[in-house]
Amino acid sequence: FQIVAEQQTFLALRDGQPVGRIAAILNHESNRHFNEQRGYWGFFESVDDRAVAHPLFDAVRDWLANRGITAVRGPTNPSMNYECGLLIDGFDMQPTFMMPYNPPYYQQLVESYGWLKTQDLFTYVGIAEQLQTLDPKLKRVFEGAMERFDITIRPINKRRFKEEITLYLEIYNRSMAGMWGFVPLTEGEIQRISSELKMLIVPELAQVAQVDGKPAGVVFGIPDYNPRIKQIDGRLFPFGWLTLLSRKPFKRFRAISTTVLPEYQMWGVSIVTLAALIPEFIKLKLQEVEFSWVAESNHLSRSSLQRGGARYEKTHRMYDWPE
Secondary structure (H helix, E strand, O other), X not given: OOOOEEEEEEEEEEOOEEEEEEEEEEEHHXXXXXXXXXXXXXXXXXXXXXXXXXXXXXXXXXXXXXXXXXXEEEOEEOOOOOEEOEEEEOOOOOOOOOOOOOOOOHHHHHHHHOOEEEEEEEEEEEEHHHHOOOOXXXXXXXXXXXXXXXXXXXXXXHHHHHHHHHHHHHHHHHHOOOOOXXXXXXXXXXXXXXXXXXXXXXXXXXXXXXXXXXXXXXXXXXXXXXXXXXXOOOOOOOOHHHHHOOOOOOOEEEEEEEEEXXXXXXXXXXXXXXXXXXXXXXXXXXXXXXXXXXXOOOHHHHHHHHHOOOEEEEEEEEEEOOO
């Protein structure tokens, strides 16, 4: 039995009232994967006061230092597989489902303490009209992949939901291995995520690409439930869940990931998989698709999105402590 992670939370009080919080996170699975000793901070909230925020960061670093760790990164809530990054640009846009949001002053609280940028994570958005036509270069990539491989695309089978989500997450683990900051999901995480997402997934927005009949890639999208959550004021009961899960068309969905096994990543299979979503996108009357997060070091994905006409919308920033 191996411990996957440890976490210690801290609360800042002023005159007995909470004014800030933070979590120190020791992700043993990440450290084993990268063969490093690194800690993380996350779940940060604070009033606009350095006298509150800075002691919270001190508490994280002290807790980790007592365990022999001085390399620290954040924010992760609680890891790169969940919500991560500090919003530094795009405050005029509403946050999408499962995306973090914070007040603009957080950047000053973080950077005034001494945290330094290590990677930016970008959000791009495509609109319905753009999705119906492919850039000529992308079209050639699409046609080349179809000629080279026997590719078929199918939606996930909700009757076999557990097996399908497990398949998706296994492909996700293999395909993301070389990406910045990625840590493979554990079996326990795979099981928990699959159970949590079952009621929220629209099968048409989760497609599996098969090459010669074997799964080779997946695109996984989820509707933007945030406007509905706002409408019900976050209250599922007694009748809020009916609004949340109603069949009324969504405006936007979030493409959480388009992942292809390493042996097919340079051959356009991801373009074929994404293209299969376009008819479903139109049928469901969706207006926008959000691609997030896209690391600034992921030049292939960024260039493909930009060539496809997707517009930049937001930046979330990851920080390291300067050693």
